[in-house]
Amino acid sequence: MSDLYTGACACGKIQYECNAAPVFSWKCHCRDCQRASGSMLCPVMYVPKTALTISGQAKFYEVKAESGNAVRRGFCSECGSPVFIDAELVPELMGLWAASLDDPSRFTPQVEVWTNSAHAWTSLQDGLDKFEQAPTSEQMQKIIST
Numbered sequence: 051m052s053d054l055y056t057g058a059c060a061c062g063k064i065q066y067e068c069n070a071a072p073v074f075s076w077k078c079h080c081r082d083c084q085r086a087s088g089s090m091l092c093p094v095m096y097v098p099k100t101a102l103t104i105s106g107q108a109k110f111y112e113v114k115a116e117s118g119n120a121v122r123r124g125f126c127s128e129c130g131s132p133v134f135i136d137a138e139l140v141p142e143l144m145g146l147w148a149a150s151l152d153d154p155s156r157f158t159p160q161v162e163v164w165t166n167s168a169h170a171w172t173s174l175q176d177g178l179d180k181f182e183q184a185p186t187s188e189q190m191q192k193i194i195s196t
């Protein structure tokens with residue numbers, strides 16, 4: 051499988067190309083991700099910023115995540131689709147929302163985080179490690195290295 055990942059927002063104003071495999075991928079159930087998506091969770095894969103080429107201008111707004119870290123959420127100002135997550139926790143990486151991928155089937159989550167905010171109408175995926183809240187930095191290292 052090639053390490054080229056391409057994607058776009060719903061209207062196509064923002065497009066990206068990434069030529070490296072994701073460093074880690076997860077599904078986040080935190081309330082902030084729920085609000086930002088209008089949905090039950092945020093499926094996101096984090097890739098090296100150095101491997102990412104973006105065309106079009108995303109609009110970013112910054113929030114304090116429940117973990118206390120700053121998170122900059124990038125979305126299309128035209129269609130409103132969430133596309134990027136620039137998190138203080140992993141400054142050298144950029145998060146790509148899985149549904150923005152041209153081929154979302156290539157998203158392979160490793161863990162689910164903030165599961166204590168998951169709703170009864172969300173199903174958790176068998177076989178994935180689960181964290182009730184944010185992983186500790188030690189757990190984070192393990193996620194990044196697997």
Ligand SMILES: [Zn+2]
Nearest residue numbers: 059061126129
């Ligand atoms: Zn758009």
Ligand SMILES: [Zn+2]
Nearest residue numbers: 078079080083
């Ligand atoms: Zn979240």
